[in-house]
Amino acid sequence: xxxxxxxxxxxxxxxxxxxxxxxxxxxxxxxxxxxxxxxxxxxxxxxxxxxxxxxxxxxxxxxxxxxxxxxxxxxxxxxxxxxxxxxxxxxxxxxxxxxxxxxxxxxxxxxxxxxxxxxxxxxxxxxxxxxxxxxxxxxxxxxxxxxxxxxxxxxxxxxxxxxxxx
Numbered sequence: 771x772x773x774x775x776x777x778x779x780x781x782x783x784x785x786x787x788x789x790x791x792x793x794x795x796x797x798x799x800x801x802x803x804x805x806x807x808x809x810x811x812x813x814x815x816x817x818x819x820x821x822x823x824x825x826x827x828x829x830x831x832x833x834x835x836x837x838x839x840x841x842x843x844x845x846x847x848x849x850x851x852x853x854x855x856x857x858x859x860x861x862x863x864x865x866x867x868x869x870x871x872x873x874x875x876x877x878x879x880x881x882x883x884x885x886x887x888x889x890x891x892x893x894x895x896x897x898x899x900x901x902x903x904x905x906x907x908x909x910x911x912x913x914x915x916x917x918x919x920x921x922x923x924x925x926x927x928x929x930x931x932x933x934x935x936x
Contacts, residue, residue, distance in 0.1 A: 800871040800915075804878050804907060807915055808866055815862045818855045824848060828908060828916035836901065836924035854888070859896045861887045864903060878907045878915065884922060901925040 807826065814822040824847060827833075832842040833850060841850035854860055864884035871878035886899045901924040907915040 796875055797871050797873070800875055800878060800909075801869045804869050804871065804880055804915055805866065807907075808864065808880060808905075812863055815860075818860065820848075820852055820855045823851055823855065826917055827920070828910065828918045831916070831918050831920065833920045835922040837928065857889050859887055859889045861885075876909045878909075880905050880907070897926075899924050899926050 811823070811826050814826070824844075827844075827847050829844050830842070831847060832840055833847055834840045838850070841847050854862075862884065863886075864882055866880035866882035868881040869878070881904045882902065884899075884901060884903050887896060888899070889895070890897045901922055903920070903922040905917050905921070906919040908918045910916050
C-alpha cells in the first residue's frame with residue numbers, strides 16, 4: 771500500500787509538472803530557439819517564400835500592423851502575407867532586443883525593431899517604414915514555437931492629406 775501511494779504521488783507530481791513543458795533548465799534553450807526562429811523568419815522574408823513565412827504562425831494566429839487591417843487564422847494570414855510577398859519592393863528585417871520564455875516553457879515573446887520597404891497601396895510609391903514589434907509565441911504539441919500574435923507599430927507618421935494626394 772505504501773509503495774502504491776508513493777507511485778501515485780510521483781505520478782501526480784509528474785502530471786502537475788505538465789507534459790511538453792520546459793523546466794527552468796531549458797529556458798535558455800527555449801530563448802535560443804526563439805532567436806533562431808526569428809533568424810530563419812528573416813531569411814524566409816528575404817527569399818519571399820510564402821509557405822515558409824506562413825509556417826511561422828499557428829493556425830489561429832493574428833497579425834496586426836499599422837495602416838493595415840488585422841488578419842487572423844490560416845486564410846486571413848495567407849491573404850495578407852500573399853499580398854505582401856507579391857510586392858516587388860518588399861523587404862523586411864526585424865531584430866529582437868528582448869526575448870523571454872515563461873517558466874512553464876509554454877509561452878514566449880520577442881520584442882524589437884523592424885525596417886520594411888514596400889509599395890504603398892494608395893499612392894503606388896515605395897515607402898520605407900520602421901518601428902517596433904512584439905510577437906507572442908506558443909509551444910506547439912510537436913515542441914516547435916509558432917507565433918500566435920504578431921503586432922507591429924510604425925514609427926513613421928502617416929502621410930498628410932497634401933502629400934498623400936501628390
